[in-house]
Amino acid sequence: MKVCAVGVGAVLSEDNEVDLEAYVKSVLPGGFVAARLWGTGRRKTVVAGVVIVDGTGQIIINNRTVQDYMQGNPLWLQAVKYPLASLGYEQKYETIVRAEDGGLSAQAQAILLGIARALIVANQANREPLMKQGLLTRDSRVVERRAQLQAEWEPIIRKIMTRSRGGGFRSTCFY
Numbered sequence: 001m002k003v004c005a006v007g008v009g010a011v012l013s014e015d016n017e018v019d020l021e022a023y024v025k026s027v028l029p030g031g032f033v034a035a036r037l038w039g040t041g042r043r044k045t046v047v048a049g050v051v052i053v054d055g056t057g058q059i060i061i062n063n064r065t066v067q068d069y070m071q072g073n074p075l076w077l078q079a080v081k082y083p084l085a086s087l088g089y090e091q092k093y094e095t096i097v098r099a100e101d102g103g104l105s106a107q108a109q110a111i112l113l114g115i116a117r118a119l120i121v122a123n124q125a126n127r128e129p130l131m132k133q134g135l136l137t138r139d140s141r142v143v144e145r146r147a148q149l150q151a152e153w154e155p156i157i158r159k160i161m162t163r164s165r166g167g168g169f170r171s172t173c174f175y
Helices: 020-027 074-087 104-122 124-132 146-163
Strands: 038-043 046-054 059-061 093-100
Touching: 020 059, 020 093, 038 104, 046 104, 059 074, 074 104, 074 124, 093 104, 104 124
Parallel strands: 059 093
Antiparallel strands: 038 046, 046 093
C-alpha cells in the first residue's frame, strides 16, 4: 500500500509515494522484537503488537494507514487514537501496529490497550492518567466455545440417559 504522506525517514518510490512496508522496515531495522517502546494489547482472539517511535503522529497498522485499515469507521479510529489524544501526544509519537486475528472492532480495542501500555513504557508518569480513564484494563470477555458447553451439559445428558426406559437417549424423545 502506498500513501502520499511523508514521515521522518520515509522511503519514496519512483512516483513519489511512500512505500509503508519499506518505511516500517527502515524505522524498525531489527523488527518488532528490537523495539524499545512497545506494548501488547489483547481482546477476544486478537493480539496487537504496538511499537511507538518519535515521529509525526502517523499510525500504521499492518503496513497500511489507520484510515485505510479501519475502513474510515469513526468509532474505531477514535478508539485507536484515544490514548495518544488523552495525553496530548497525537503529533509526538509514530505508532506501528501488527494486529492478528479477530474482527476490526476487537482489533481497535486491542490496539487501544497496546498503545496505552507502550505509553507507560515510554514514561511511567503516564500510568496514572491512563488508569483513571480505564485504558489499562483488558476486556477479558471471549466467545464461549462448544467444548465448554459440552462439559457443562455432560452430567445432565448422563442423568437423562440413565433415567430413560431402555437406556438410550432416543427413548426419551417423544414422537
